Amino acid sequence: MPDNGANGPDSVSVRPKKKSRSFWRELPILIVVALLLSFVLQTFIARVYLIPSESMEPTLHGCPGCTGDRILVEKIGYHFGDPEPGDVVVFKGPDSWNTEFVSTRSSNVVVRGIQEVGSLVGLVPPDENDLVKRVIATGGQTVECCDDQGRVLVDGKPLDEPYVVTDFPFVPGTQTCDTPVRSGRCFGPYTVPEGNLWVMGDNRSNSADSRYHVGDELGGTVPVDNVIGKAVLIVLPPSRWGTIDSPNPQTS
Template sequence: MADSPHDPAGPGVNRDDVRGPAGSDRADGAHHRREEPASETAPKEKKQKSFWRELPILLVVALGLSFLLQTFVARVYLIPSESMEPTLHGCPGCTGDRIVVEKIGYHFTDPRPGDVIVFEGPESWSAGYVSTRSDNVIIRGIQEVGSLVGLVPPDENDLVKRVIATGGQTVECCDDQGRVLVDGVPLDEPYITMDFPFTPGVVTCDTEIPSGRCFGPITVPDGHVWVMGDNRSNSADSRYHVGDEHQGAIPLENVIGKARFIVLPPGRWGMIDSPEIQSS
């Protein structure tokens, strides 16, 4: 997403007739010619012509490769909110993390519990989504082309959450320690640092005012995953959408890829942890 320079020097080679020693002609009457060094102007101009002719081809190739990489291999996404703190940093008006999302792996295997994934939100998740595209037809067209090569974000409600349970599993909260259960077994979630209060005997799922952690049980439909934000007290995740047609779960066809590592800002570089959270 040239002009040809003119050579004022002609062929670039000058030829002068010369005499023999002492300015006299040679006995055989032959005249010898001496060639001056070729001008450097012509080779430089040829290089310039070659560069300007090749530049459009290089740009097309670069854009084509970018399109293929962004579509089939990996794409960079910006984290705009706090729902995945502290694993991923983001907030309105601040410099959020930029993450690389790899797309190939899930063509061969399904997401597993513990994976951090990016997905396109189903209809019920996109009720408040506002298009990022301009109303101007020309600008919108440029934005769409930029999106194809990764220069502009796609115009869709893409979200990032962590997989907690997969199709056929039953998920709920909480056990007597406030932990999420999958098929009755508590999860090991070391990445959780912010959650609703849960105090045995004081604030639990059975108290008059239950803990905000409590939900379920929900059986995840086949071909879906149940997702939650690491910032449990500030994440509109599957728990928030249990009344939709998917019971809050995400269809596998909506999954874009797995979040692999943080590339920006430099101080946040690193791999994104996807630990085993269910006991084997």
């Protein structure tokens, strides 16, 4: 029988060795892929934001001397529907809300360029006045304060707001919206334009929110288009891990 060289006892199968790609040659590719994934995730899906002020206490910590909460803001949901009353949202401040905003960017052109690139992939905060408040009323609704118990009204109905712990004094018969010394809670009525939101901080006595900006071009409201996303989780510090409640405060 002829020997074809495939099965003989002395035959050796020789395969060409695959050249293993060096780790250092692959590393730049891995970094680029990671940065692209980070860009996609933080631009279209979710991003972490720092709470820098106390306007949402005690729901979100940002008090002087404490560790500010870092919250996860999801961006997908509002592609399929608008914010609703009770939602805690992060939004870009309208022009009149930016008077105290100070840019975090360097005056050095090179450093500023690096910061801008870092912002795209989430390594550096965006250079914009991003704020967090709770939605109280939406387009077409009328909001005001107060009823005889000091509650906020939307379309004439009082809100149930268990998340509000600190507010201006309201004492029936002594300090209300009709007494000579008016309660600091009182405002309105204001009707929210379509496509806009009336937002307020949970720390009602220390929040420069829609009430503070009623004299501006939008009557204190925020365009829905300015909303970045909904705050859903506290991710840092570990002692504060948990979901962020968004109960609808409007009674039926």
